[in-house]
Amino acid sequence: MLTPPRSSVPSPWRQEWPLALAVVTLTLALFGQDWIASALEQPVLLVLLLGVICSVILTAAMAIVRHADELAHRLGEPAGTLLLTLAVTGLEVAMVAFVMSTGAAKPMLARDTMFAVVMLVLNGFMGLALLLGGLRHREQPYNLQSANAFLLLIVPLTVLGLVLPNFTRATAGPTLSTFQMVFLSVMSVGIYSVFLLVQNRRHRGFFTMPETLDDESHTAIHSPRPTLYHTVMLSLYGLPLVLLAKQLAAPLDALVLKLHAPLAISGFIMALLVLAPESIAAIRAALANRLQRSVNVLLGSVLASIGLTIPLVIVVSLATGRPLVLGLEATDTVMLLLTLVTSLLTFSLPRTNVLPGCVHLLLFGAYLMLLFDR
Numbered sequence: 001m002l003t004p005p006r007s008s009v010p011s012p013w014r015q016e017w018p019l020a021l022a023v024v025t026l027t028l029a030l031f032g033q034d035w036i037a038s039a040l041e042q043p044v045l046l047v048l049l050l051g052v053i054c055s056v057i058l059t060a061a062m063a064i065v066r067h068a069d070e071l072a073h074r075l076g077e078p079a080g081t082l083l084l085t086l087a088v089t090g091l092e093v094a095m096v097a098f099v100m101s102t103g104a105a106k107p108m109l110a111r112d113t114m115f116a117v118v119m120l121v122l123n124g125f126m127g128l129a130l131l132l133g134g135l136r137h138r139e140q141p142y143n144l145q146s147a148n149a150f151l152l153l154i155v156p157l158t159v160l161g162l163v164l165p166n167f168t169r170a171t172a173g174p175t176l177s178t179f180q181m182v183f184l185s186v187m188s189v190g191i192y193s194v195f196l197l198v199q200n201r202r203h204r205g206f207f208t209m210p211e212t213l214d215d216e217s218h219t220a221i222h223s224p225r226p227t228l229y230h231t232v233m234l235s236l237y238g239l240p241l242v243l244l245a246k247q248l249a250a251p252l253d254a255l256v257l258k259l260h261a262p263l264a265i266s267g268f269i270m271a272l273l274v275l276a277p278e279s280i281a282a283i284r285a286a287l288a289n290r291l292q293r294s295v296n297v298l299l300g301s302v303l304a305s306i307g308l309t310i311p312l313v314i315v316v317s318l319a320t321g322r323p324l325v326l327g328l329e330a331t332d333t334v335m336l337l338l339t340l341v342t343s344l345l346t347f348s349l350p351r352t353n354v355l356p357g358c359v360h361l362l363l364f365g366a367y368l369m370l371l372f373d374r
Contacts, residue, residue, distance in 0.1 A: 095245035112267025125279035127360030133286035134354035147347035150299035165327035174327025185311035192307035
């Protein structure tokens with residue numbers, strides 16, 4: 001196993017400047033509450049404040065992906081991709097739960113974030129990966145059983161969590177009764193637990209492509225740092241990012257009100273910030289003709305987001321007494337069902353090309369249009 005010369009290895013603390021940046025930004029935000037409150041009334045300062053916080057969150061999220069990706073290389077597939085997915089999804093879920101449980105009530109934040117994750121990943125990032133990979137390699141193979149396994153769980157979880165609440169009669173409106181929420185939470189955890197068992201124990205081969213594995217998966221570890229170092233750093237990045245998400249909530253709400261923008265834009269921005277680094281890595285994998293890794297990362301992030309967000313926000317709602325709206329509006333329901341059907345058709349054949357990529361990107365464009373003009 002080759003390792004770079006000690007002299008060429010950068011200092012570990014020099015590489016972790018995003019953590020220092022996140023801590024400093026969080027400290028300034030906590031001690032500058034009066035300035036932040038005044039900035040909410042001034043559009044220029046409000047945009048500047050949002051830009052700084054979003055940039056810091058995105059930079060630190062990319063560092064989280066760097067450490068998770070290093071651990072993923074050491075663990076191998078599919079456990080490595082699972083770790084990468086859970087690291088990013090765990091951050092997203094924690095941010096949503098923390099923002100939901102503090103400040104003004106945001107009953108639709110979890111719903112909007114989960115819907116944004118589905119649209120961003122299945123249509124936006126997946127469409128871009130399929131399009132760019134198809135342009136470079138014409139057709140790309142992947143393990144059909146992996147995509148089918150992911151979609152087999154994604155379809156019922158999204159429909160039960162985001163569509164069914166519109167049709168239950170136990171409560172008024174797109175909400176669930178306490179018993180229904182508990183049942184949905186237990187079922188989500190149970191289904192996801194079964195999936196983890198299948199992915200990592202009984203049917204690991206579904207999620208790998210041995211005949212097309214890159215030599216990269218067998219080469220030396222990218223970083224000379226020990227595994228414990230990357231594990232600790234992965235944990236250290238999480239707390240300041242979750243606390244920064246709380247600082248992001250007030251400026252984002254103020255900007256939405258000033259611009260008369262749709263309330264769902266908050267969930268979209270939160271999902272975009274967290275998912276962007278991981279999705280960029282998936283797009284790079286598709287360009288390197290490693291579509292299986294893209295499928296594992298992207299479909300896995302959707303499944304983990306739905307499977308983990310639903311039970312956690314239900315627990316937060318029941319513990320705090322805050323209302324929780326899960327059912328989508330009619331236009332969003334149509335877009336969700338159309339996306340799920342298109343994804344099933346996209347991954348019905350063992351090879352992909354540019355055509356499904358273009359279709360998914362068109363659906364993403366429709367989602368953005370409806371986000372601002374219903």
